[in-house]
Amino acid sequence: MATATGSVAHVxxxxxxxxxxxxxxxxxxxxxxEFIRRAVSAGLKRIETVSFVNPARVPQMAGAEEVMAALPRLDDVNYIGLVLNERGLDRALAAGVDEVNVVVVCSDEFSLRNQGCDVAEGLARWERIAERSRAAGVFTTATLAVSFGCPFSGEVPASRVIEIMDRVAQSGPDEIAIADTIGVGVPAQVRELGAGLARVAPGVAHRWHFHNTRNTGYANALTALDLGDCALDSSIGGFGGCPFAPAATGNIATEDLRYQLERSGVTTGIDGTKVVDTATWISAELESPVTALLGRAGPFPG
Structure with a gap:
């Protein structure tokens, strides 16, 4: 799975x-x-399946426990549940997730709108969740939302994000994810935040979450890979966004990311044809168009 630079990535x-x-x-x-089953069939091994949030606020995520109970359990596939607070953690642990992903927001205004608390309280929540997750033996990721910019406050200084990284790292996460929640980041920011993460959290796995809102997501992903071993988030078909962030459109697409990684010398283990077929299927179910390009252009060589 090595690139020309020697870095390793997984999706x-x-x-x-x-x-x-x-x-x-x-x-x-x-x-x-069925969507998750198709993703597993396509070779994806870490899948963020559900979010343990209030279904009144995010009705698309209702029935998280029912989804988890119906999933096929395979030794080499991890199912991830996103949590925002300790109640969400209670539900995630009871549902038997393999990993928890805890969101810590890097701007007070977005944190108040998204989680009902400021950043300081969000960090305190993270610390309590991290302690309990570690005691439960569950792999734990801290995702730092709006690390590249906030839809309400504007620019988020890298120094602020790195300060939050440092605080998060003190609670011993297995992984820290840096999220461009609204798709405003550029490679220069990736390099600055990546250097900060390596400095304040040595030995902690790196993960990156990019949106392609302004057509910079794939450049950012390849820049992150150039910095070293990491995980890269993506979404089949390029669907995605945040209901609490205006104009936060599309994640980078799994099929397009796979193409770039494979052509860059990274063996992903992902079946590109199955991913494209799944994107077409889920698009019909959602009555929403695929934004990924690979399904239109086709692979190369053909």
Whole structure:
């Protein structure tokens, strides 16, 4: 899985969670389970399947426990649940997730709108969740939202994000994810934040979450890979967004990311044809168009 630079990447499929949460149409539990089954069949090994949030606020994520109960359990596939607070963690642990992804927001205004607390309280929540997750033996990721810019506050200084990284790292996460929640980041920011993460959290796995809102997501992903071993989030078909962030459109697409990684010398283990077929299927279920380009252009060589 090495590139020319020697870095290694693996893909985290977030379509069943981030890909669906901002779509107009809410899918049934059975359809969401089938989506995840298709992703597994395509070779994806880490899949963010559900979000343990209030279904009144995010109705697309209702029935998280039912989804988890219906999933096929395989030794080499990890199912990830996103949590925002300790109640969400209670639900995630009871549902038997393999990993928890905890969101810590880097701007007070977005944190208040998204989680009902400021950044300081969000960090305190993270610390309590991290302690409990570690005691439960569950792999834990801290995702730092709006690390590249906030839809309400504007620029988020890198120094602020790195300060939050440092605080998060003190609680011993297995992985820290840096998220461009609204798709405003550019490679220069990736390099600056990546250097900060390496400095304040040595030995902690790196993960990156990019949106392609302004057509910079794939450049950012390849820049992150150039910095060293990492995980890269993507969504089948390029679906996704945040219901609490205006104009936060599309994640980078799994099929397009796979093409770039494979052509760059990274063996992903992902079946590109199955991913494209799944994107077409889920697009019909959502009554929403695929934004990925590979399904239109086709692979190369053919």
């Amino acid at each position: 985290v499929e977030v379509g069943p969670r981030d890909g669906l949460q901002n779509e107009r149409k809410a899918l049934s539990v059975d359809t969401r389970v």
